[in-house]
């Protein structure tokens with residue numbers, strides 16, 4: 485009994501809509517392909533075609549039922565949802581009609597003219613329903629999200645603004661906070677799918693708040709619903725993001741808190757706000773304020789698209805650090821169930837000279853995998869908090885001569901790692917919080933790494 489009380493059975497079944505809806509699509513396409521085949525080769529496929537329409541119609545009914553359940557979740561753009569719903573329903577009715585017509589086609593003349601028209605309408609509706617369904621699931625700029633600026637301009641979309649990573653120039657909202665919301669929140673809080681009636685896409689919408697009003701109290705993070713939601717216990721049902729999506733990192737959470745506490749400004753530069761060393765460190769964590777001289781001087785060829793795809797197929801997220809750059813940023817989500825094996829890593833290493841940022845935070849790494857990371861000769865930033873690194877593993881990092889940022893938070897490493905860390909002369913920021921490195925060890929390391937900030941605890 486409690487099972488039914490605690491779970492929303494509607495939502496449970498509703499979620500299958502996105503999967504099942506491909507069945508009617510497939511059957512309808514099959515019917516149309518058969519129809520063309522029959523025309524061209526002059527063969528009789530009437531029976532097969534009629535059954536394909538019937539299967540399309542029946543699976544269409546199931547998709548509609550599941551779709552209505554999913555829509556009861558709420559938070560979808562009403563206009564888009566209506567178009568999607570009614571095109572879907574109309575298509576299903578047409579498919580039934582075509583089934584009956586096809587069965588009787590030989591005997592009834594009147595069907596001959598209306599039949600092809602209905603088929604064409606059905607195919608057209610298929611595109612409309614599919615496109616709107618895609619927008620409901622992914623947001624309306626999904627199709628052109630990665631399109632070049634001229635094409636975006638034609639579609640009336642804002643040009644993609646290249647993210648500023650220079651500490652002196654970066655804007656606190658555009659370059660720090662907005663990218664966090666985009667990557668972690670906006671699959672559910674966008675124009676087409678505003679869960680909780682909340683959009684986190686632009687200043688105006690954020691200030692407008694959600695169904696329960698304001699989500700941000702400028703100057704007071706602790707009073708802000710948005711901050712409360714991301715700092716709840718992840719098992720709490722109000723925790724954001726929901727559904728086991730990748731939560732904010734510790735650093736991202738701190739930046740959101742800082743942004744709100746500093747007045748939740750949308751147009752100020754980072755340097756116009758109160759910047760402590762700790763905040764500067766967090767900013768580096770999201771890429772703001774790294775010394776870019778080394779990266780800027782790197783002149784590399786782009787990695788072949790096929791290699792990138794093969795790397796993605798292994799579960800890595802890999803993309804240019806900005807716009808059209810040949811330099812790459814790689815992450816592996818801690819939500820991936822599969823560990824990083826040596827085979828996976830070998831694939832990644834095919835792009836090794838181009839990889840400058842690597843984020844394996846929260847992903848436990850095996851002893852046989854870590855040494856290979858030493859081959860990433862151009863790595864500038866490495867995030868490996870809570871990755872189960874040992875002193876033996878750290879030795880492999882000695883070869884990462886250009887490393888400026890290294891996050892080793894929460895790894896069971898000790899003073900035995902100091903000798904290797906001392907060799908990383910380019911380090912500007914090193915996190916050793918929650919490791920077993922002793923206070924004396926930290927002090928001696930500071931003496932070696934001039935100019936670096938070592939974050940060792942609260």
Ligand code: HEC
Pocket residue numbers: 665668669670671672673679680681682693694695696697699709710713714721722724725726727729732
């Ligand atoms: C997988 C979908 C999903 C993601 C991702 C997601 N949310 Fe939500 N959010 C929801 C749903 C569903 C609701 C409405 C139910 C509720 O209030 O808990 C909601 C409600 C909210 C509310 C309350 C709005 C109100 O006025 O009641 C806030 C604030 C919020 N989300 C913030 C965020 C933030 C910040 C992120 C990113 C860190 C995020 N959400 C990511 C699904 C999501």
